[in-house]
Amino acid sequence: MSNTLTIAARRSFDSESWLQRLVISLGVLFLLLALLAPLLTMLVKSLQNGAGEFIGLHNFIAYFDNPALTQSILNSITIALWTTFIVVSIAFVFAYALTRSGMAGKKTFRLVTMLPLFAPSLLPALSMIYLFGNQGILKDWLPVESIYGPVGIVIGLSFWAFPHALMILITAFSNSDARLYEAAKSMKTPPWRVFLTVTLPSVRYGLINTIFVIFTLTITDFGVAKVIGGQYNVLATDIYKQVVGQQNFQMGAVVSVVLLLPALISFAVERRVQRRQSALLTSRAVPLQPQKSPLRDALLTLFCALVCGFLLLVIGMAVYASFITFWPYNMELSLNNYRFDMMDGGGWASYFNSLQMSAWTAVIGTAVVFLVAYMNEKIKLMPFARRLLQLLAMLPMAVPGIVLGLAYIFFFNHPDNPMNGIYGTMAILVLNTVVHFYTVCHLTATTSLKQIDNEFEAVSASLKVPFYTTLRRVTLPLALPSVLDISVYLFVNAMTTVSAVVFLYSSDTTLASVAVMHMDEAGDIAPAAAMAVLLMLTSLVAKGLHWMISHQILQRTQRWRQR
């Protein structure tokens, strides 16, 4: 009797492990098909001519023989270096002020710095036109002749990249050990020396990490350069021009490979640095309590107020301009610019498509990401497949959106691809967006799963509780806050992204963020600003809802955390 029970149990246990294997395999298959295969197809395309014949490195030779094109490599690097320098410097001081000073109003400052995350990257670029363009209200303040070019790109990108830098640096500054400062104090070390010998070393990995993250983000940017770049070409806009203007898909693939390289290198360095950082802080460290210092705090408050003032000015300008009837000759306020149906880009339908696409991305993306991360973290089967999964999950971070978009055309519009039915549908947009933003979601899910003791799984398994029951009843509720974080992150990014989807929408699935770009292309700057403002507002509402729901759930399910 008991014998049969054990056999039955083992059998069900076996079928369970097969299910686990299946899910891991599906996860690997998903990332192979939706990420690696398109990229490899693109790589092959870069070695082919227009007729699809293999021609070796011919396209690359043609590319490097064309100074007009190679100039963009230099331009992209210049932009990325300048932006990284500016953003990291400002974010460094800002993060210092938020974590180490006794300044008042930290919460408000922090809140304002989050705002750029909710705006499409095109919004700051459009604001630049109204602030510093030829009819801009602050035109005389601009030290250079024209905002259309590198200066505009750098300012626009700085606005957009700032919160990303700040987030990492705040974390870096938070990991402080008060004992070191006490020791320095007792040795009467002068403050500048404390800064150089204690503060700086303690954040150095965070700092290096930030530099590489911002460099990767800005060298791959498409939207800002597209709107405000004028005649200043960068790699991402070159890909767009090659594909849509020159009808030269092979050259588009070549530029994509060229752009992929610095992004991959920068990303690899960043991963190495990240790995070293973990050992920095010991468990005996005592968190530092910021001290008050009137002069320093006053200066830092002024600095933070200036930065926040600039962020609000950029957003405010876009909002204001979107209500102006006919800039600059008729400054009456009206809603004319919100009549999207008379404009390029698909009109109001685009907005509702974007909502729909973002909702699908949030729901499907969160489910896929969480399930894959769970299998990867909690199931101890198929070590090789799981290592591959981990590697593939990190890759999207290094793949520029516009490169991924082009790769999707090559892969999914191929007549021999059995999946080519999804080309031109909502499904390909959702798939592309999930993959594009996969890495951050995967890291979030993995981090929160790591915090949950593996004993739960071990105990459940020994009690013969199937893993999906443990997942549903224990792990998922515990990880709920991060699940919500992932879903709102995906929603906001799906609303605002341009680069990856710009090649993939069809007339039934036009998107609002792409419409912003098209309206700008057609010269309808004010309606473009209006749509960008609408996107930002929608993202903020989603974030507000997320906050309310998380707050409720946290109170109900996470009480165990507060002891």
Next chain:
Amino acid sequence: MNLKKTLLAAAVALTATGAQAATELTVYTALEADQLKSYAKAFESANPDVKIRWVRDSTGIITARLLAEKDNPQADAVLGLAATSLLVLKGEGMLQPYKPAGVEQLSTQFVDKDETPSWIGMDAWVASVCYNRIEAEKHDLPMPTSWKDLTKPVYQGHLVMPNPNSSGTGYLDVASWLQTFGEEDGWKFMDDLHQNIDRYTHSGSKPCKMAAAGETPIGISFAYRGAKLINKGAPIDLAFPSEGLGWDMEAAAIIKGSDKMDAAKTLMDWAVTKDANTLYNGSYAVVAMPGVAKPVPNYPSDIADRMIDNDFEWAAVNRSRILKEWQQRYDGKSEPKN
């Protein structure tokens, strides 16, 4: 009993509407966004059994997409795309020849020369220069009267024009200068013009909209956009350079391999009707059917005489060579000015 009858009638009616469900025709177009609704409405009210699903983008982009989708075509038909682009598609064997009923009423230069034409023209869109009075006065810029005028140093940095790689309007400018001035002098002219150009825009409308907004005082664009903006109250005038105006045809064709051939033919039949030509005339002064066109507000009445004698075959055959050359010369050479 009565109820039963009503239900039956309703059921029959339902099936009937079901059977008559309109065919959805995917039409790629480079028409202006503000024209799409009226064009679809006019066609659909004449042909209720076909519904148009527009895919709209700039000329260069639509052409690029059609070529990219050559092996897996998504479009059933094309309406309102530059004839030079359609000639490229014809060269690739992508167009389905069809002789629309009534095509013989069109001017011969608006119809493909083949026995069974591969494409038919709709109207001509014509280059012109948008000139902002207020900003021009500020910068002391005289109204240009010829293309050559635009190369004068006084205009430096005050000019925008469309990038011919993405914009059909941009390409018709370049192609017309090369035809009017000859290859060598044409490129020489563009070299000089390049010195004055502030930047090259993606779309053909944008230069005129920028001029209308005072962002850049002078935009090389096309007449329809200028006339529209003047009607909206923009402080601009249109200049028509004396050497002659470049132009291209908006044209229509069926994409080979479409599984909605009947509906696509219906669209072609409609595109050559007098009603359709009257509709084109709402935006363009020169249309395919002779005798239909009435003067358009803010257009010069003699615009047809100002148009150059355009060789479309030449413009299509040399399209990729010219665009490549243009890109080599101007696209990346444009160093940042600051």
